[in-house]
Amino acid sequence: MDTRAFKRSLHDSGNYHRKGFGHSEDVNQKLQGEYQSSLIQQIRDRGYTWQEGDVTIRLAEAFGFCWGVERAVALAYETRQHFPTERIWITNEIIHNPSVNQQLRQMQVEFIPVINGIKDFSEVQSGDVVILPAFGASVQEMQLLNDRRCTIVDTTCPWVSKVWHSVEKHKKVEFTSIIHGKYNHEETIATSSFAGTYLIVLNLEQAQYVCDYILQGGDRQDFLAKFANAHSDGFDPDVDLERIGVANQTTMLKGETEQIGKLFERTLIRKYGPDQINAHFQSFNTICDATQERQDAMFELVDEALDLMVVIGGYNSSNTTHLQEIAIERGIPSYHIDGADRIGPGNQVEHKPLNQSLIVTEDWLPPGPLTLGITSGASTPDKVVADVLEKIFALKASPLPV
Numbered sequence: 572m573d574t575r576a577f578k579r580s581l582h583d584s585g586n587y588h589r590k591g592f593g594h595s596e597d598v599n600q601k602l603q604g605e606y607q608s609s610l611i612q613q614i615r616d617r618g619y620t621w622q623e624g625d626v627t628i629r630l631a632e633a634f635g636f637c638w639g640v641e642r643a644v645a646l647a648y649e650t651r652q653h654f655p656t657e658r659i660w661i662t663n664e665i666i667h668n669p670s671v672n673q674q675l676r677q678m679q680v681e682f683i684p685v686i687n688g689i690k691d692f693s694e695v696q697s698g699d700v701v702i703l704p705a706f707g708a709s710v711q712e713m714q715l716l717n718d719r720r721c722t723i724v725d726t727t728c729p730w731v732s733k734v735w736h737s738v739e740k741h742k743k744v745e746f747t748s749i750i751h752g753k754y755n756h757e758e759t760i761a762t763s764s765f766a767g768t769y770l771i772v773l774n775l776e777q778a779q780y781v782c783d784y785i786l787q788g789g790d791r792q793d794f795l796a797k798f799a800n801a802h803s804d805g806f807d808p809d810v811d812l813e814r815i816g817v818a819n820q821t822t823m824l825k826g827e828t829e830q831i832g833k834l835f836e837r838t839l840i841r842k843y844g845p846d847q848i849n850a851h852f853q854s855f856n857t858i859c860d861a862t863q864e865r866q867d868a869m870f871e872l873v874d875e876a877l878d879l880m881v882v883i884g885g886y887n888s889s890n891t892t893h894l895q896e897i898a899i900e901r902g903i904p905s906y907h908i909d910g911a912d913r914i915g916p917g918n919q920v921e922h923k924p925l926n927q928s929l930i931v932t933e934d935w936l937p938p939g940p941l942t943l944g945i946t947s948g949a950s951t952p953d954k955v956v957a958d959v960l961e962k963i964f965a966l967k968a969s970p971l972p973v
């Protein structure tokens with residue numbers, strides 16, 4: 572499919588919007604009230620440090636709502652204001668944050684139901700308004716909504732669109748896109764729909780496996796089983812790994828994406844020689860600035876003497892999970908929570924250890940003075956961070972045995 576031509580015709584149709592509707596002043600006021608926090612602003616103003624009783628907070632110098640998320644949420648609010656009576660849908664969570672998604676539900680924005688793992692668009696009618704979230708939607712979904720004559724409000728972050736352009740460039744020159752990402756993440760599902768031949772690798776270990784296959788060959792069936800659900804239809808590792816372009820989910824660990832790119836480049840140089848590398852390898856840097864800044868700030872924070880780290884963000888938020896990985900690598904006890912409700916009753920916390928299900932840990936806040944590192948993912952409002960801090964302050968100030 573010529574995805575570029577489809578996007579051009581969609582953008583030219585009268586039913587497609589990706590800019591606001593002129594209600595930004597009203598909407599900004601609402602967003603301030605719902606998502607900002609004066610406590611967090613004060614902590615920023617005081618050099619990202621705060622002391623209250625026994626607790627010293629060290630806040631990462633880049634955290635929370637990124638530009639792309641703010642833009643997507645504002646556009647969704649503007650959509651509600653602009654279409655007060657129309658039925659409004661969203662194809663997925665707008666961002667990976669439960670409180671923001673709940674707020675949209677309260678504004679009668681409906682989420683496309685998912686039945687047995689498959690989205691059910693049967694209720695969506697001509698004339699309905701459909702919002703595409705910050706991490707985009709697949710080209711097939713856009714096509715379906717366009718065919719059904721829906722009004723589409725596209726909040727896809729421009730950084731995500733940049734990755735789509737990269738894989739379209741690979742497709743144009745018949746290169747296979749190696750996408751560093753999670754095959755079942757909405758953004759990567761959307762990105763792969765714009766690619767031609769593609770393979771999704773989760774991490775450096777999977778990339779190494781592919782590179783070993785490129786150099787030494789291997790069992791084709793084992794390869795396909797290892798990457799089940801993570802490649803384009805008809806993908807053949809014996810044919811489709813000769814010319815490669817690297818792309819990524821915007822929220823992966825930046826260092827890992829770079830290592831993966833270099834690994835493929837070195838591998839193809841070994842196989843085809845340095846003078847042939849441009850005929851076999853392409854790479855564009857598509858890690859977004861916000862992800863990079865939050866990861867860099869986290870690397871600085873974990874260099875400090877912290878007793879423990881609280882990472883706040885949706886459990887399905889890829890960039891939040893990567894922030895937690897950084898704390899774990901440094902051996903700092905870390906708790907990933909998605910909001911203040913996970914704390915308590917008493918000195919307990921319900922949290923999600925990396926790659927595990929939720930667990931409850933008792934006596935998580937030690938007694939006496941405590942230095943706490945705090946960060947939050949790109950889809951977490953300041954207000955959620957403030958609520959977590961208030962709860963921790965109250966807990967440490969209470970007569971509970973903490």
Ligand code: SF4
Binds near residue numbers: 638731
């Ligand atoms: S994390 Fe990056 S790609 Fe994702 S919405 Fe924010 S700015 Fe856009």
